Amino acid sequence: MDKLKITIQVMVPPYSYQDLDTALAIADAALDRGHEVGIFLFADSILSTFSKVKPVRMDRNIPVKMQEMIANKGLRVDICGICMDYRGVRPEDAIPGASPSGLPELAALVASSDRFINLMA
């Protein structure tokens, strides 16, 4: 299979819902198959990039997992900037490698991606 550009959009908050876990699992498998993969975080899903998230010890740390996938596997993470402003998350609060972004970037991703899936609200 040729290398594809795959974008996954997430809309709902981490921990309350499974969507971030699902998106990371799909992204991980797609990266392992050699694809270029991005996650676009929209609305409350942006909270998953908040570096100060501190789950209980037995639970997974979604921001850390995402940060590792960015650093080690080349996952691209775009964060809706207006959604960050709405929720008081500053760019410096986000995990390294996750970029504040916006609808023009989402449009570019939709236009350029070979596959686009949205985990709907």
Place this chain on the structure above:
Amino acid sequence: MFILLKYGPENPAEAWKLQAAKGDDQIVLIQNGVFWAVSEKAALEGKNVAVVKADWLARGYAEEACPFPLVDYTQFVELLEANPKTMS
């Protein structure tokens, strides 16, 4: 077309997607979407359905009880590779 169902039969949007699905579309049940394969099997009849194995097992169902092929995330990506158009 690759059609992703994330919510169960109580969700009107998922029911709408299912009604829209054509015979050659690839339906994938993920997260609580797997409940379609439990309580609404008739709605899936004649359709091309796959179920995300991790979500099926994590909801307490036995592998052999699934009426449709179970797929891991790698197979999920393979199905996505095969279908350029998506409804999700």
Place this chain on the structure above:
Amino acid sequence: MKKILFVIYQAPGGTIWPNEGFRTAFGMYAEEDLEPEVLLIDQAAITVAQGTEPKDLGLLSIKMVQRYIQKYDTKVYVEKESLEKFQVPDMDEGYVAELIDRASIQAKLAEYDNVIFM
């Protein structure tokens, strides 16, 4: 040219998704090669009712999207069966929405590269 259909199924007022669905659709005009359209189904059909306005609850206005629908000439569909189910009494012409029955829109889905439910 990629055709993208944004499907909104939840009501304005109760959720932000109708606003976000329209906002995302308008955002697609940043790319020349994208053609976004919007479809309102189920409870989202009440969006087009003349009296529907979350602003009356102190929430973000939904009617503000009308300006952009008209500016961009965005195609907006509202499903006939959903309008009837939720007893929408009168359509606000500001949405320039086209009434379409379920069978017709579902038959058209193959035209779209991505159908994105919000």
